[in-house]
Amino acid sequence: xxxxxxxxxxxxxxxxxxxxxxxxxxxxxxxxxxxxxxxxxxxxxxxxxxxxxxxxxxxxxxxxxxxxxxxxxxxxxxxxxxxxxxxxxxxxxxxxxxxxxxxxxxxxxxxxxxxxxxxxxxxxxxxxxxxxxxxxxxxxxxxxxxxxxxxxxxxxx
Numbered sequence: 001x002x003x004x005x006x007x008x009x010x011x012x013x014x015x016x017x018x019x020x021x022x023x024x025x026x027x028x029x030x031x032x033x034x035x036x037x038x039x040x041x042x043x044x045x046x047x048x049x050x051x052x053x054x055x056x057x058x059x060x061x062x063x064x065x066x067x068x069x070x071x072x073x074x075x076x077x078x079x080x081x082x083x084x085x086x087x088x089x090x091x092x093x094x095x096x097x098x099x100x101x102x103x104x105x106x107x108x109x110x111x112x113x114x115x116x117x118x119x120x121x122x123x124x125x126x127x128x129x130x131x132x133x134x135x136x137x138x139x140x141x142x143x144x145x146x147x148x149x150x151x152x153x154x155x156x157x
Contacts, residue, residue, distance in 0.1 A: 026128035026129065026130075028097075028129075028130045029129075029130070029131045029132060030094055030095050030097055030121070030123070030130060030131075030132055031092050031093065031094050031095070031132075031151070032092070032093050032095060032119070032121070032132065032135055032143070032151050032152070032153075033083065033085070033090045033091070033092050033093075033150070033151060033152035033153075034090060034091050034093065034137075034152065034153060034154070034155050035085075035088060035089075035090045035091075035152070035153075035154045035155070036051060036091065036154075036155050036156075036157050037154055037155070037156055037157070038156070038157065039156060043088055043089060044157055045082055045089035045090065045091060046088070046089045051111065051157075053080060053081070053082050053091055055111070055112075056080060056091075056109055056110065056111055057109070057110040058079040058080055058093065058107065058108070058109060058110075059107070059108040059110065060079075060095075060096035060098060060105070060106070060107055060108075061096060061098065061105070061106035061107070061108070062096075062098050063098075066108055069094075069096075069107075079093065079094045079107075080092060080093045080094065080109075085152070090152060093107065093109070093119065095107040095119055095121045095132065095135075096121075097123065097130050099123055099125070102122075103122055103123050103124070103125065104120055104121065104122055104123075105120070105121050105123055106118060106119070106120050106121075107119045107120075107121070115157075117137065117138055117155075118137075118138055118139075119135065119136070119137055120135070120136040120139075121133075121134065121135050121136075122134035122135075132145075132151060133145040135151065135153070137153070137155055142155075
């Protein structure tokens with residue numbers, strides 16, 4: 001029994017070697033928040049003629065192919081959800097973390113067969129961290145980390 005305690009204590013002490021870098025915390029910050037409005041400024045996620053966010057399909061570009069996003073998370077199985085900010089509904093989307101050689105990822109939102117939008121994001125991939133630094137919506141730069149604002153914007157549909 002003495003040998004068991006000696007081995008256990010030795011393993012614990014060796015696993016706490018202070019010369020190794022700490023891998024304690026990974027930051028994964030890949031969500032963007034969008035308020036969709038019509039030409040009259042009405043929120044398209046709220047009201048009678050609102051977009052049903054559960055009908056939106058989300059695809060991530062993996063290599064040269066689009067793969068439909070689905071994870072087993074019951075709270076957010078499709079990679080998007082609605083959130084309320086200052087009493088208004090926004091769509092929160094978790095963008096792809098698969099990047100090309102320029103650190104750009106692509107996420108496709110399919111509202112219907114005829115209504116498809118592409119979100120491109122520049123990602124900072126440092127150590128354990130994955131953080132969105134720029135967002136383009138249909139090739140228009142909508143947000144940049146230099147804006148010093150939250151990662152949310154308005155899209156007119």
